[in-house]
Amino acid sequence: MRGGVGARYAILIVLAVMVLLPFAGIILAALHSPGAQISGLSIPGRWSWENFTLAWERGNFSNLMLSSVLIAVCVVPLTLVLATLAAYGLTIVKVWGNRTLSTGFVLGLTLPVELVVVALYFNLREVGLTDSYLGIVLAEAALFMPFGVYWMQAHFSGVPSALVEAARIDGARDLVVLVRVLLPISWPAITTLSVLYFMWSWNQFLLVLVMMQDPDRRTAPSGLGLFVGQYATDIPLLAAASLIVIAPIVLVYLTFQRSFVNGITQGAIKG
Template sequence: MSKHLPRLVLLLAAATVLFPFLALFSAALQPQSNLAPGLDFPSDPHWENFKTAWTTAGFGSLLKSSAVIALGVVPISLVLATLAGYGLATMRIKAKGPLFALFMVGMALPYEAIVIPLYYDLRSLGLLNSYWAVILPLIGLFMPFGVFWMRAHFESLPRELTEAAAVDGAGSWRTLTRVLLPTARPALTTLGLLYFMWAWNQFLLALVLIQDPDKRTAPAGLGKFVQQFGKNIPLLSAGTLIVITPIVLLYLFFQRHFIKGILQGAVK
């Protein structure tokens, strides 16, 4: 029994993850008149629910906005987090401890508390109702975790790598780009996936800082869609699947790198 227990636990965990998706998919294919769809797969699936949800909510422009914001946040955040993490892990800085503590305080700061002052600051800069109104705050909000993540990665590497590079005459920039970054691919991939997921799922900032409905993110558009079709469970299920599908596909494509990055600290 003990031999098969880990497999049973894994199967149970997989079932708890897959079951909600299957229930959501089954509900999306029910007729719109069915206000309480069960878990049975319909004999006559209504695939047109996805088309109706797509056109009614305007998911084309919403998904585009989410992609623009996510693709704007991820590269800049990765570069800044890598540079800051490298500096805090390898360089001799007098205020290294307090500076890192400041980043950790940023991880505990709820961004809901700064939405109102952020709104007025961005309005004074003329950035409201633009993608930058969401991209720039998200870069700042994601930075504490990114610095913590990359600092932990660089500190886990043997010091012999940087010492050997210094003996060979490599400067800080060359050591980072030629020696340390090739080892950071799993960590960067995992951090990039997390950044993309967090930016894609952004709801509050897009709702407050962008007034144009066509420029809001897909989750923000889905929130308005829920208000419009609150009792149409099949249509809401179809819209939810449309919003989460890109994230699921991205994770499936990079899952090996994601898992490797998560486990990298344990396998040094």
Template sequence: MIATRRETLIGRLLLVLLMAITIVPFISLFVTALHPSGTYPSGLSWPDSPQWGNFLDAFRAANMGKLLLSSSLIVLGVVPASLLFGTLAGFAFGHLRMPGHRIGFLVFVLGLTLPFEGIITPLYYQVRDMGLLNTRWAIILPLIGLFMPFSVIWMRAHFVTMPDDLSEAARIDGASTWQLFWRVHVPLAMPALSSLAILLFLWTWNQFLLAIVLVDDPAKRTMAGALGAFQGQWGTDIPLLCAGALLILVPTLTVFLIFQRRFVAALLQGSIKG
């Protein structure tokens, strides 16, 4: 009993420490953003006269209205397509077990180890030859391909746990392969689909490298990618830069806080099934 209490206490202390390490940088950004524009605040000192208008100034200076629209269009182009292709392939690999599915799955696993930085140069020339440089398609199409390995492996992990008896019963009732997929397995895969959608949204919204290399116009980048141009223009104005960074973080934090229960439930469901 003493050991259990000690382990519980140590676990809680570690959680508090990790929470503090995570929260303190955000508090520092928030406090710095409230200092007068053009100053160089140090530490976590609260300003005598908080400048709440810095957030509005950063919103206007970064032209975040257009950035919100651009990021939303990119997300709408990447996430639904990645979910559709990843679910179809995951169902084929995990439940249908088509001939050669082990080799195909191994190819996707190898693709999961491929870093964005390792292919950015050939990707640039390929996008250039396709005439897509400085367009949102230069971000959307590569991201769909780069997200495929993870999407397929994620959905396969769900479908591989589905009992074969469920499919056999549907087959006896006359269900085709498409009906089996769409009417039986997709509804059961909603927890895995929702958590994958959250991850893809966060990764797409925060995409920085592809947006910087493949798109010159900041208004056509993601919000995270446009931060590079904003930093180049306002890099000497630390409070305004911190205010802009916080504004860019708001959508991702909002989505995660709203859907965190579904995300955790999907992870726990996968761990129980495994």
């Protein structure tokens, strides 16, 4: 028994080192003097924080971070509401054709953005939604919907049917059942889905690069791609820019870590 527990901890420690070591390398690289030549994990002789200021100014991250936040703040609640309503209708209300629609959403999980981005660009251009935040928000919401519906369906399918039937016997309508009965016990699943949506929206690169032609209105990851092309030889500056881009994701995960883990664990137990 003790040997098995020790082996588990050893595997977890190895996996943690594999995940954290690259982050440690990026942090150490960002703290070197601007323009310094770096090889491997080297501790800087002089801790320099000016790389973050230089990267922020040269990369125009004031506008890029604002665009990323604006898009994510619109995408997350919009997609969350639509996915929850769709999953409720397919799983609890069981609307006509629910099995066919569920299969369609599952197939949507296999649809990569690279396959549809060109056609999506021409379709949205016809209605004037290219080079606009609204077009990106709607496109991301559509791309994220299949997973959200699948996730919430899996959660609602684990809710005891007696709970829903009792609410209906008391005279509660469908919307009341969803809002007052199901949502209060669904916060772990909803929080986990919200964090995932935020991460995916924040990290979206190709879609924004194609849909948004104005460099000042692109998101932080797409701006980082252009930044890499301009300062490919300045490793400390690139490391600082990378940390600026990933910082919001880390903060969001740390803030909702407990609920995120609970939602993942709850889904694993039900599965």
